[in-house]
Amino acid sequence: xxxxxxxxxxxxxxxxxxxxxxxxxxxxxxxxDYQSCIGRVGSMESNKIVAAIETAAKKNGxxxxxxxxxxxxxxxAIIEALHGVTRGQVQLGSFQxxxxxxxxIVRGKPYKEEAEGEWIAVALYGTIGAPIKGQEHETIGLGIxxx
Amino acid sequence: xxxxxxxxxxxxxxxxxxxxxxxxxxxxxxxxDYQSCIGRVGSMESNKIVAAIETAAKKNGxxxxxxxxxxxxxxxAIIEALHGVTRGQVQLGSFQxxxxxxxxIVRGKPYKEEAEGEWIAVALYGTIGAPIKGQEHETIGLGIxxx
Amino acid sequence: xxxxxxxxxxxxxxxxxxxxxxxxxxxxxxxxDYQSCIGRVGSMESNKIVAAIETAAKKNGxxxxxxxxxxxxxxxAIIEALHGVTRGQVQLGSFQxxxxxxxxIVRGKPYKEEAEGEWIAVALYGTIGAPIKGQEHETIGLGIxxx
Amino acid sequence: xxxxxxxxxxxxxxxxxxxxxxxxxxxxxxxxDYQSCIGRVGSMESNKIVAAIETAAKKNGxxxxxxxxxxxxxxxAIIEALHGVTRGQVQLGSFQxxxxxxxxIVRGKPYKEEAEGEWIAVALYGTIGAPIKGQEHETIGLGIxxx
Amino acid sequence: xxxxxxxxxxxxxxxxxxxxxxxxxxxxxxxxDYQSCIGRVGSMESNKIVAAIETAAKKNGxxxxxxxxxxxxxxxAIIEALHGVTRGQVQLGSFQxxxxxxxxIVRGKPYKEEAEGEWIAVALYGTIGAPIKGQEHETIGLGIxxx
Amino acid sequence: xxxxxxxxxxxxxxxxxxxxxxxxxxxxxxxxDYQSCIGRVGSMESNKIVAAIETAAKKNGxxxxxxxxxxxxxxxAIIEALHGVTRGQVQLGSFQxxxxxxxxIVRGKPYKEEAEGEWIAVALYGTIGAPIKGQEHETIGLGIxxx
Ligand SMILES: [Mg+2]
Ligand SMILES: [Mg+2]
Ligand SMILES: [Mg+2]
Ligand SMILES: [Mg+2]
Ligand SMILES: [Mg+2]
Ligand SMILES: [Mg+2]
Numbered sequence: 001x002x003x004x005x006x007x008x009x010x011x012x013x014x015x016x017x018x019x020x021x022x023x024x025x026x027x028x029x030x031x032x033d034y035q036s037c038i039g040r041v042g043s044m045e046s047n048k049i050v051a052a053i054e055t056a057a058k059k060n061g062x063x064x065x066x067x068x069x070x071x072x073x074x075x076x077a078i079i080e081a082l083h084g085v086t087r088g089q090v091q092l093g094s095f096q097x098x099x100x101x102x103x104x105i106v107r108g109k110p111y112k113e114e115a116e117g118e119w120i121a122v123a124l125y126g127t128i129g130a131p132i133k134g135q136e137h138e139t140i141g142l143g144i145x146x147x
Numbered sequence: 148x149x150x151x152x153x154x155x156x157x158x159x160x161x162x163x164x165x166x167x168x169x170x171x172x173x174x175x176x177x178x179x180d181y182q183s184c185i186g187r188v189g190s191m192e193s194n195k196i197v198a199a200i201e202t203a204a205k206k207n208g209x210x211x212x213x214x215x216x217x218x219x220x221x222x223x224a225i226i227e228a229l230h231g232v233t234r235g236q237v238q239l240g241s242f243q244x245x246x247x248x249x250x251x252i253v254r255g256k257p258y259k260e261e262a263e264g265e266w267i268a269v270a271l272y273g274t275i276g277a278p279i280k281g282q283e284h285e286t287i288g289l290g291i292x293x294x
Numbered sequence: 295x296x297x298x299x300x301x302x303x304x305x306x307x308x309x310x311x312x313x314x315x316x317x318x319x320x321x322x323x324x325x326x327d328y329q330s331c332i333g334r335v336g337s338m339e340s341n342k343i344v345a346a347i348e349t350a351a352k353k354n355g356x357x358x359x360x361x362x363x364x365x366x367x368x369x370x371a372i373i374e375a376l377h378g379v380t381r382g383q384v385q386l387g388s389f390q391x392x393x394x395x396x397x398x399i400v401r402g403k404p405y406k407e408e409a410e411g412e413w414i415a416v417a418l419y420g421t422i423g424a425p426i427k428g429q430e431h432e433t434i435g436l437g438i439x440x441x
Numbered sequence: 442x443x444x445x446x447x448x449x450x451x452x453x454x455x456x457x458x459x460x461x462x463x464x465x466x467x468x469x470x471x472x473x474d475y476q477s478c479i480g481r482v483g484s485m486e487s488n489k490i491v492a493a494i495e496t497a498a499k500k501n502g503x504x505x506x507x508x509x510x511x512x513x514x515x516x517x518a519i520i521e522a523l524h525g526v527t528r529g530q531v532q533l534g535s536f537q538x539x540x541x542x543x544x545x546i547v548r549g550k551p552y553k554e555e556a557e558g559e560w561i562a563v564a565l566y567g568t569i570g571a572p573i574k575g576q577e578h579e580t581i582g583l584g585i586x587x588x
Numbered sequence: 589x590x591x592x593x594x595x596x597x598x599x600x601x602x603x604x605x606x607x608x609x610x611x612x613x614x615x616x617x618x619x620x621d622y623q624s625c626i627g628r629v630g631s632m633e634s635n636k637i638v639a640a641i642e643t644a645a646k647k648n649g650x651x652x653x654x655x656x657x658x659x660x661x662x663x664x665a666i667i668e669a670l671h672g673v674t675r676g677q678v679q680l681g682s683f684q685x686x687x688x689x690x691x692x693i694v695r696g697k698p699y700k701e702e703a704e705g706e707w708i709a710v711a712l713y714g715t716i717g718a719p720i721k722g723q724e725h726e727t728i729g730l731g732i733x734x735x
Numbered sequence: 736x737x738x739x740x741x742x743x744x745x746x747x748x749x750x751x752x753x754x755x756x757x758x759x760x761x762x763x764x765x766x767x768d769y770q771s772c773i774g775r776v777g778s779m780e781s782n783k784i785v786a787a788i789e790t791a792a793k794k795n796g797x798x799x800x801x802x803x804x805x806x807x808x809x810x811x812a813i814i815e816a817l818h819g820v821t822r823g824q825v826q827l828g829s830f831q832x833x834x835x836x837x838x839x840i841v842r843g844k845p846y847k848e849e850a851e852g853e854w855i856a857v858a859l860y861g862t863i864g865a866p867i868k869g870q871e872h873e874t875i876g877l878g879i880x881x882x
Pocket of ligand 6: 366370578
């Protein structure tokens, strides 16, 4: 029997990315069947954001090295999350703006039915704004995919 | 002197929308200078999402009735939040999908400098998916604007 | 020899749509080889904007009835103009907003070289905003296509 | 050992949707391990396109009834295919245009490595244009997802 | 009492950007309460367009140096204007195209009600096309925001 | 009298781009009044895709050198085709992905009515994915324009 309710995977990813004390959230993940990791990335180049999250996912064993199926699932989750961060055109430097993000990746079984299998959630939270200190506001994005 | 750090306004909005016990978050808002309200809306029509948030904002006195400037600030914050929810085309029914969202609106002064004035944050959190029970996953969006 | 400089066709369309006294602009069009017409349309449905401009173009003989090639050229010019009006997602009612527009269509030869042939410009100017009187600001769009 | 080369799944879907004699293509599918079905749908409402393809997929046993994971994989493949059909904003009626499409769904293992598992391809081919007979041109779209 | 009608701010920005004799338009601005400036920028990089307009706005005292609130208002007005210029994806060099633009910034109170306060309009007008002389057509964009 | 049915131009372009033996398709083009060419391009930069197709079109005499009208028709067909390839944001390298494409350009008269004149179709087919060998899936795009 599942220890957690349906579709909490995104919530955990969001809280990990947003919380100043992710330790509390991580504890609730430890008591669940989810795997998670967090990281930070700042850039004016969106491809660097994608690469940083992919690297963290591989390093932490969230996606199997060399299995495109899993890289594909993660990739689309990242791109969906970037849509929330950018709110329109997924452009950073070409829009004269930069981001400083904390990201969280959570993988596990969010649905009670065994047939639903594993899913992956990518949450991004941080600031977006001009490449001038302080000229920025918060932003968030979440992408979820079956894996 | 400000009681809170820069740009926490989005974080509070997110936590209000995401938390299962928003009471804890609301307490931390009460101790700050922010105003906030939460609500729920579910629809296949994106205009109903917009209207529900606008109505809540007006009813709670977050934007002054009849002042377009404030309605304009809120409107763009809502639309930006919807981009995170929909991740691409801001379409629900025409994409054969529906959302069930909790929303939070937070208004206040997120920056230490007095000249930065008031800002508004709109966070949306919930599920998006097929109009079939259970066939949905989580989604989030955040829009922030000066008001 | 051409009586007008290159690519003035858009400028004329814009001035016809924007000017409070389009008569002055029309005079300058009469002295050129351009054909033009103006009209008005207000709606929360983008398809009604498209249809109104198409109807005006046909009624004024700007595009030949039954010739898809010309309808296709006009159609893409209209859609491009709508992008300027909506600035992101080309949505009106589903975004809880409405437009009141004056439109101008100009057809003619904007380039000196005979091989460049005829082009069509569609300019839209007016207001966009909430379906509440006064809660709106100005907007413009221009689409240009070879025909 | 696999009987087919890597990533031919999309090619088969395209040929099924485009060919005037899909029988020839179907023969080559029969000799492979792929499953496929074709159908037709015409509409000014994009949600009807989505629903028609989902219904065909369920009826033909391409996705397991009640398994969201599979519906989710198919859904995103359909939406991606619609981007190719609409080339910008995924809008039909609100853009005063309609489509008449043949669609093909192919499911199977396009990669040699067993770990890559099953994928699904959705191809759409037909015409898009004004709701006036003959005022239309061809269009295509392809969406591919792991399932 | 206001000397000008509601929402003329965009019209003035457009006329300043479009007119060959902006002097006439500037006279009508002088007799109003609006502030305005014009400039030119040509580039294949959209961030250079953004930066050029931001620099002009700061140099002319249209936005207060170091006040993010004002930079934020201007930024979103610029991005909205770029949507009109690019009509779809806000991309220049990556789409193998370049722009040559005249821009106008107008700041002031476009509404009769004092509570509406100040707004900013950014108009862009010029040519867009291949990086080959003469292979271009006109384009326009307008962004308006409360400031 | 026309030797071919209405709007087959896209179908021919698709088959030329997709087929492993384009010779068969080319034969059917030879027996028609269409002109066609095929080429290959792979890149992480979308502008290189645009440039490669434009160069092939010029070299093969599909568009008249120095005639903007024809370059404009081709350009918009290419951009429309890229929408199908990228399915959302028309971005490659900035999305940490690359494409390997075969392209086909077909020019001719797809409609029976003489007034419909010439049209151009651009089809792109190949793979899109991570810049890692094998981590890619198929993609297609088609753009059609009057010329
Ligand atoms: Mg999804
Ligand atoms: Mg902002
Ligand atoms: Mg053009
Ligand atoms: Mg993919
Ligand atoms: Mg606005
Ligand atoms: Mg078309």
